[in-house]
Amino acid sequence: xxxxxxxxxxxxxxxxxxxxxxxxxxEGVSSVSAxxxxxxxILGFAMYDGMTPFEAVDYQLPHESETDPVTGKKTYxxxxxxxxxxxxxxxxxxxxxxxxxxxxxxxxxxREGDKMKLxxxxxxxxxxxxxxxxxxxxxxxxxxxxxxxxxNGDSVYVLLYVYAFSKSGGNCNGExxxxxxxxxxxxxxxxxxxxxxxxxxxxxxxTNMTKTPIEEWDGKSKLVVEYHRxxxxxxxxxxxxxxxxxxxxxxxxxxxED
Numbered sequence: 001x002x003x004x005x006x007x008x009x010x011x012x013x014x015x016x017x018x019x020x021x022x023x024x025x026x027e028g029v030s031s032v033s034a035x036x037x038x039x040x041x042i043l044g045f046a047m048y049d050g051m052t053p054f055e056a057v058d059y060q061l062p063h064e065s066e067t068d069p070v071t072g073k074k075t076y077x078x079x080x081x082x083x084x085x086x087x088x089x090x091x092x093x094x095x096x097x098x099x100x101x102x103x104x105x106x107x108x109x110x111r112e113g114d115k116m117k118l119x120x121x122x123x124x125x126x127x128x129x130x131x132x133x134x135x136x137x138x139x140x141x142x143x144x145x146x147x148x149x150x151x152n153g154d155s156v157y158v159l160l161y162v163y164a165f166s167k168s169g170g171n172c173n174g175e176x177x178x179x180x181x182x183x184x185x186x187x188x189x190x191x192x193x194x195x196x197x198x199x200x201x202x203x204x205x206x207t208n209m210t211k212t213p214i215e216e217w218d219g220k221s222k223l224v225v226e227y228h229r230x231x232x233x234x235x236x237x238x239x240x241x242x243x244x245x246x247x248x249x250x251x252x253x254x255x256x257e258d
Contacts, residue, residue, distance in 0.1 A: 043094050043098065045057050046060065058088075061084045061088075063080070100123055100126065101123065102123050103121050104121075104162050106119070117135060118162075120132075122183065122185065131183070131194060139164055139166075141163060143161070143162065143164075143215070144161075146160050147159050147217055154187060155186055156184075156187055157244060157246075160181040160183075162180075163177060163178035175201075176200050177200065178201070179197065179198050179199065180197045180225065180236075195246055200227065205230050206227055206229045207227060207228045208225070209227055209228060210227070219240060223237060223238040224237045
């Protein structure tokens with residue numbers, strides 16, 4: 001359904017843009033100025049600098065009225081408005097559904113100078129929080145799961161486990177790149193503090209040594225994660241009894257393995 005919706009948006013947008021260019025040519029306009037460089041897309045619509053998602057939709061829909069340059073008379077196109085209103089309604093529903101869905105995905109650069117990012121969309125009731133961090137290693141994750149979540153007043157404590165198989169080629173191709181994310185999210189103020197730890201990465205020479213698979217953690221006992229980084233051995237922990245402490249070093253600094 002969502003693919004069909006995006007296709008409808010794309011077709012309608014293309015027709016609208018073509019119609020506007022043709023109209024301007026017929027009115028004697030010698031050239032059409034190019035739109036500002038696109039920085040993103042939202043459900044099939046181009047997002048331009050400074051625009052909200054709903055402004056981006058309106059910017060690319062057909063005109064609902066036309067003013068005669070001689071008489072000043074304004075003509076309204078009822079069929080166009082009805083069609084536009086249907087698109088706006090469908091977009092609003094799709095946008096709400098997207099924002100109220102947990103996901104972990106890679107956001108690729110859309111303009112020169114941008115960097116690849118790993119983006120996480122958290123959900124709490126009817127509120128969402130989108131967080132993106134520069135990351136070109138843990139790319140197009142195959143697994144992303146909230147393994148712990150607890151709310152205390154306005155604060156929500158979230159622990160996530162994410163991994164992707166390396167797609168960079170070379171010796172690391174197909175190796176697992178795994179990370180833990182911890183978020184302390186104030187859902188009322190809409191802000192959060194984040195901490196993330198690579199616990200397995202061929203690219204960063206990190207090897208996960210945890211005996212029990214993290215995705216099988218029961219969420220009640222203390223989670224202890226062990227890994228090598230280079231020649232050093234590390235141990236970190238998360239205690240569900242005290243989630244406000246976040247991810248803690250379980251030992252005083254890095255220690256050599258015996």
